[in-house]
Amino acid sequence: MDIRFYNTLTRSKEPFRTREPGRAAIYVCGPTVYDDAHLGHARAYVAFDVLVRFLRRSGFQVTYVRNYTDVDDKVIKRAAEAGTTPGELAERFIGRYREDMARLRVLEPDVTPRVTEHMPEIVALVQALVDRGHAYVLDDGVYFSVRSYNGYGRLSGRQLDDMKAGARVDVDDRKQDPLDFALWKVAKPGEPAWESPWGKGRPGWHIECSAMSRRYLGDGFDIHGGGMDLIFPHHENEIAQSVCATGAEFVRCWMHNGFVNVNKEKMSKSLGNFFTIRQAAEAVEAEAIRLYLLGTHYRSPVQFEVDVAEDGSLRGFPGLVEAERRLAYGYDVVRRLVRAEAQLAAKAKGEGKVPDAVAQAIKTFEESFGASMADDLNAAEALGHLAGLQRLANEFLDRGKEHAPADRLAATRRLRGAMAGAGAVLGVLEREPDEALRAIGATGLRRVGMSEADLDDAIGRRAAARKAKDFAAADRVRAELLEQGIELMDGPTGTEWRVVRA
């Protein structure tokens, strides 16, 4: 199947052709580690995690590099405020960031290089730019000359002169062009610094990605990703630096994810509509955040509706709660299949055969799912197909009793396999269902402020009333719990519950 990705550089979907057959080299701009990761980071790194998972699943041998920018102005400033060193601050936030990513089920990249560990490569790249006449040295650092590269502006679709006219950049008379940017910054007293031919200092913002991507992936690697806000100037500058320093093509395909909007506006600190992954994961199961993000195509803005109380405090994320419910539905389907398999295995005689209608439906699902993902990672559409498969599984579980146990066993296994395949690509529904459902339940109870002990007590009282055929008393317990956001479900194995209130 032809895999196609939208390339920002050409503004069109293109067939995915790698530099080397069967191998995909990917670099994604990682976080600057001076604060906790927010929902925007979640969105970006979930999107590229899906990219990597999908390519691996499609047979590519992927090398995925995602950096940590552990030294820059913000890190230095924040460390000073916190009374610590930039190194210690960065280390701490890298740790917290990795925890957040793990909760979102974002796989660890193959390489996670840090700027501070790649100074030789960075200095060499800057030196190459100076040698080739693309950079010039001032007393406070080395600057890249944007006028020296005639491809400048191609990625972001801008003309140098248009930007110059409207740019709100500081006018610095010493620079040859207002858009020239620092490759190397000479250190001020007290700042972290590394040796260089231009004095002790640190890299400018953009050069590290050029240096580290080349170090691990070489020239002309396959995909470079990041948020749309990085297109200009960050990625534009990376291209300029890399192409001018090496003379080779830098990247074959540029992929950018859309923003996170909170109540229709771009989430940003200045607007005060800013939420960290930790805050959201406090409100709902982290995997539900991932599922929610997957419901919108990665290039479109994703909306987060935030429920804010009259006093301005955060009440919750209704959309995330809905996603959590869908997640629970998904795990419930898996659990039903697992349980059915256990029962059927005892009864099945010989090799079974998946009933034709089921086999055909699963085949159609797998083709549709794959086609959606191959078409620029349309996870939202793929999720639509998955909904159909889940319904099919439940229907078969409910009504498939006329088939022989061996055939039913074959069908449930096949259904579970298809779901696992989809889950492995999307990074959802991969956990053990009982454990996941227990975690979702616990998160819900926390949300409505009820303890498990109180809930168990209420369920016990109702069970006693039911046993005594005092249905009025039993229904009162049900109503009370519903009032508190808990819904009871009587099943063959006892009473189960779920949290229904947002």
Added chain:
RNA sequence: GGCGCCGUAGCCAAGUGGUAAGGCAGAGGUCUGCAAAACCUCCAUUCAGGGGUUCGAUCCCCCUCGGCGCCUCCA
């Protein structure tokens, strides 16, 4: 000022030059002590509005209205 994106049912959301996936909510049904879950059925003659191209447009072009983004640190 320059560049660009978006506007699809109550809400979220995918999508295509040939007549609108999916989810949530809602209605009815099967099941149930009652419920819930699960399943079944229904739920946009219509894709902001107006022109145009076309045999045919929600999808292509133009205009209007509305919302947003980048050009400055940002995923």
